[in-house]
Amino acid sequence: MKCVKECQGEVNAPPCGVDRPSYLKDFWTYDECCTELYASRKGDDAAEAGVPDDFKCTHTDPDLRTAIERLITDSERELIPKYLRLGFHDCVGGCDGCVDLKNPDNNGLLEPIEEIAPIVEVFKNKYSRADVWAMATMVSAQMSLGKLDDDGKFVIEAPDGITFPLSHVGRKDCEGANAMGIGGPKVEMPSNDLDTHGLLDFFSDEFNFNASEAVAIMGAHSVAIASRTNVGFGNLGKEEGWVCHAEEYILNNRFYSMLVGEDGDLVNSAPNWTQEFVNNTEGIEFVDEETNETEALGPGIPNRYQWFNTDKCDDEERPIMTNADMALVRDFSGHISVDENGTPGKVNCTFKEDEGEGEDIRRRRGLRFGISAQNIPEACPIASETIDIVSEYKEDNEGFLHDFQAVLEKMVENGYEVKGNVLYPIDN
Numbered sequence: 207m208k209c210v211k212e213c214q215g216e217v218n219a220p221p222c223g224v225d226r227p228s229y230l231k232d233f234w235t236y237d238e239c240c241t242e243l244y245a246s247r248k249g250d251d252a253a254e255a256g257v258p259d260d261f262k263c264t265h266t267d268p269d270l271r272t273a274i275e276r277l278i279t280d281s282e283r284e285l286i287p288k289y290l291r292l293g294f295h296d297c298v299g300g301c302d303g304c305v306d307l308k309n310p311d312n313n314g315l316l317e318p319i320e321e322i323a324p325i326v327e328v329f330k331n332k333y334s335r336a337d338v339w340a341m342a343t344m345v346s347a348q349m350s351l352g353k354l355d356d357d358g359k360f361v362i363e364a365p366d367g368i369t370f371p372l373s374h375v376g377r378k379d380c381e382g383a384n385a386m387g388i389g390g391p392k393v394e395m396p397s398n399d400l401d402t403h404g405l406l407d408f409f410s411d412e413f414n415f416n417a418s419e420a421v422a423i424m425g426a427h428s429v430a431i432a433s434r435t436n437v438g439f440g441n442l443g444k445e446e447g448w449v450c451h452a453e454e455y456i457l458n459n460r461f462y463s464m465l466v467g468e469d470g471d472l473v474n475s476a477p478n479w480t481q482e483f484v485n486n487t488e489g490i491e492f493v494d495e496e497t498n499e500t501e502a503l504g505p506g507i508p509n510r511y512q513w514f515n516t517d518k519c520d521d522e523e524r525p526i527m528t529n530a531d532m533a534l535v536r537d538f539s540g541h542i543s544v545d546e547n548g549t550p551g552k553v554n555c556t557f558k559e560d561e562g563e564g565e566d567i568r569r570r571r572g573l574r575f576g577i578s579a580q581n582i583p584e585a586c587p588i589a590s591e592t593i594d595i596v597s598e599y600k601e602d603n604e605g606f607l608h609d610f611q612a613v614l615e616k617m618v619e620n621g622y623e624v625k626g627n628v629l630y631p632i633d634n
């Protein structure tokens with residue numbers, strides 16, 4: 207009767223014939239546990255007839271964190287970026303355990319929502335769905351700390367003092383979503399084409415983040431993959447993201463190394479970036495590198511402008527950035543607009559000055575070809591409020607991780623205040 211023992215407090219009992227995913231095999235729902243305990247006291251027939259409401263079951267305190275760790279391990283760590291992103295999207299407008307999948311900005315979040323649904327179910331008498339999702343966000347950050355060993359195997363290695371606990375619970379689930387958390391209120395996500403002030407204002411208004419916190423949270427893109435078939439960014443058929451070897455899912459300061467150069471020469475020694483138009487017209491065919499199958503772009507994905515880089519990674523990788531990422535180091539205000547076909551985010555300045563060509567040369571060249579000097583792209587102005595913070599994080603990985611830990615915790619408590627160790631919604 208090990209199952210009963212678990213009900214009374216012993217952990218890691220076997221599943222007693224209950225069919226559930228391998229990562230949940232040791233965990234019980236409250237109802238299953240109660241029925242088992244009642245059957246052991248009153249017999250199977252009585253239990254089958256139903257457990258009376260006044261029968262008290264001591265619920266176990268199975269470890270939610272362990273269940274999520276197993277889920278992520280089973281996915282070969284592929285769910286790490288997905289729960290970090292889900293945590294962000296859920297917490298815009300207050301963390302409430304639901305996401306409106308009709309909003310195309312949330313494309314790609316169905317998978318992590320579905321994968322965690324059985325865990326939500328098992329723990330539903332103890333934790334809200336929003337608490338479970340927040341835990342998944344923190345566990346993902348924890349599991350992304352480490353490095354590859356000589357055989358290319360990921361080894362967890364957290365710098366001293368860097369852990370990602372879920373410090374508080376008590377988040378309330380939204381109304382109007384289904385049991386998995388799909389639906390609920392319509393929440394607008396930030397534009398991918400924010401300029402520096404837009405980005406800082408968004409994080410300040412929504413999360414009460416200062417400029418350093420805004421820079422730190424964007425470092426989450428060090429583990430991110432851009433899937434063109436989701437939101438329209440990235441390289442077709444490739445598993446590439448914002449940094450070299452993004453698919454290693456390692457959280458560190460390499461996102462910042464993509465954006466600035468050496469101290470004292472932040473601009474010229476930085477990797478170079480070029481903006482490109484991204485055509486997401488339905489039906490464009492491509493070969494998926496992972497499956498080797500030919501696929502076609504589906505409907506409804508908007509055309510985009512993104513930045514790409516070809517001088518930083520060893521292989522033929524081609525990392526990307528959105529305008530909102532780039533806004534951490536370049537100030538696009540007055541330089542960004544909607545193009546003639548209605549695609550937003552077109553920038554009319556370049557990441558660096560043309561190599562070997564200063565202002566004078568460009569002007570002279572313009573005159574020679576009869577082009578107005580105004581029409582020759584100039585280098586974009588520096589984002590003076592944030593570029594030095596980017597550089598600090600590039601130079602100090604532990605400092606970054608330390609700040610990232612604090613800001614991620616603040617993010618997953620958005621919309622709540624802590625009273626006596628429990629979260630209470632802030633009344634607006």
Ligand code: HEM
Pocket residue numbers: 286287288290291294313314396397398399400405423424426427429430431432433434436437438439440528530
């Ligand atoms: C203005 C702010 C932001 C913008 C415009 C933005 C934009 C994007 C875009 C376009 C994608 C690609 C989605 C896909 O292809 O599936 C993405 C992925 C991602 N974002 Fe952000 N993001 C922002 C902030 C954040 C923040 C604050 C976090 C985390 C705390 C975050 C974490 C991620 C992660 C982990 C992914 C990768 C998801 C995956 O690999 O499946 N982002 N973001």
